[in-house]
Amino acid sequence: MGKAEDTKARLERAALTLFVARGVAETTTKEIAMAASVAEGTIYRYFPSKEQLALDLFLHHHQGLAEALAEAQRPAKGLRAKIETIVRCYCEWADRDWTLFAYHLLNQHSFLIQVPDGAPNPVTVVRDVISQAMKAGEIPRRNVDLVAASAIGVVMQAATYKVYGRFTGALSDHVRFFADAAWAVLAVKEK
Amino acid sequence: MGKAEDTKARLERAALTLFVARGVAETTTKEIAMAASVAEGTIYRYFPSKEQLALDLFLHHHQGLAEALAEAQRPAKGLRAKIETIVRCYCEWADRDWTLFAYHLLNQHSFLIQVPDGAPNPVTVVRDVISQAMKAGEIPRRNVDLVAASAIGVVMQAATYKVYGRFTGALSDHVRFFADAAWAVLAVKEK
DNA sequence: TGAAATTGAGTGATTGCTCACTTATAAAAT
DNA sequence: ATTTTATAAGTGAGCAATCACTCAATTTCA
Numbered sequence: 466m467g468k469a470e471d472t473k474a475r476l477e478r479a480a481l482t483l484f485v486a487r488g489v490a491e492t493t494t495k496e497i498a499m500a501a502s503v504a505e506g507t508i509y510r511y512f513p514s515k516e517q518l519a520l521d522l523f524l525h526h527h528q529g530l531a532e533a534l535a536e537a538q539r540p541a542k543g544l545r546a547k548i549e550t551i552v553r554c555y556c557e558w559a560d561r562d563w564t565l566f567a568y569h570l571l572n573q574h575s576f577l578i579q580v581p582d583g584a585p586n587p588v589t590v591v592r593d594v595i596s597q598a599m600k601a602g603e604i605p606r607r608n609v610d611l612v613a614a615s616a617i618g619v620v621m622q623a624a625t626y627k628v629y630g631r632f633t634g635a636l637s638d639h640v641r642f643f644a645d646a647a648w649a650v651l652a653v654k655e656k
Numbered sequence: 657m658g659k660a661e662d663t664k665a666r667l668e669r670a671a672l673t674l675f676v677a678r679g680v681a682e683t684t685t686k687e688i689a690m691a692a693s694v695a696e697g698t699i700y701r702y703f704p705s706k707e708q709l710a711l712d713l714f715l716h717h718h719q720g721l722a723e724a725l726a727e728a729q730r731p732a733k734g735l736r737a738k739i740e741t742i743v744r745c746y747c748e749w750a751d752r753d754w755t756l757f758a759y760h761l762l763n764q765h766s767f768l769i770q771v772p773d774g775a776p777n778p779v780t781v782v783r784d785v786i787s788q789a790m791k792a793g794e795i796p797r798r799n800v801d802l803v804a805a806s807a808i809g810v811v812m813q814a815a816t817y818k819v820y821g822r823f824t825g826a827l828s829d830h831v832r833f834f835a836d837a838a839w840a841v842l843a844v845k846e847k
Numbered sequence: 848t849g850a851a852a853t854t855g856a857g858t859g860a861t862t863g864c865t866c867a868c869t870t871a872t873a874a875a876a877t
Numbered sequence: 878a879t880t881t882t883a884t885a886a887g888t889g890a891g892c893a894a895t896c897a898c899t900c901a902a903t904t905t906c907a
Binding site: 468493494495505506508509514515 | 861862863864865866871
């Protein structure tokens, strides 16, 4: 790794850690610089602004996750199998870099509106898979956005509570349960 | 309503609306005052600080919701019935004051750690109900915090996507689905 | 008339960002 | 090899702007 890339990586990691611990608005550029062992001015060699740094971190993870999910579910046949691969991919992604994952989870509200139209999006991947399954008659036809939200919530809320420290251990340990639960949500009988 | 109470209520509503639209840190005291049609100094007659105003708004809703949920589920017999009353109560609470609800939903991460120990807590209510049902053998024994998170996620993630504008209509319209789905999550068979 | 409520200019502290300058690294010239 | 030149990387004091909060003066109202 070149010197410059190393500095940039250190800045990103320092910012990430502070953003998760204290929030984006509450973190100062001076703190980021100190944590990365550089001068404040150095931040601006690599990022045009603090806001852009925060957005870059978010989008990088957001699109990377979306592509990984799309890739993971493609070979799987049938909704049940697709759910499991998606859940597994998501959990492994989370466990691999928990700080980055927590940052993404805690700051969706601020950044989601800034995701470019047509850019890879984890939610779209899931939505499309569910939509396909409805067309194929694998699950009851319902409001796709509603059931997608509920199915996603099964995993995301658990991840959120892990961020809060309400339970411990790797997310991946519960892939089977998440997949079963998400499936159960999608398969709820109409009455 | 007395004049003072009216001013306080106007300030709270103005702050709430701005906090949801732009975020707490991004909203200035000047803006709040303007939106409430009072001078900036007036804020400090009713609240010791902007932070305390934001926290008050959160805690008021948080504890009110917790008490309503606890009250609602008490008379219901059996987990299935309890789930439905809890879900219905939650959705009605959300539909009744959507701005307040959205504020609570979007700012959990910042304020949840500041909830006093032992204070009424919506999550605790749900957790206890599930814990009871496990003891009674109504559902499989599992990590309570994990399954509680997933069950709660079924409703909360849908609510979140409604905040994002991904779908429309009242949350209450989907009580039956949410209850069925949450039940399905809790009842997932062990293998 | 006196207490309560409201005002808004003023204050001190903070913050993101700039920029003139230094240091490190590499390339070119002698 | 050594010096010169060029470029990239890093620095940190300082600036302009913002913001939460104060308080002496004013208005409201019982």
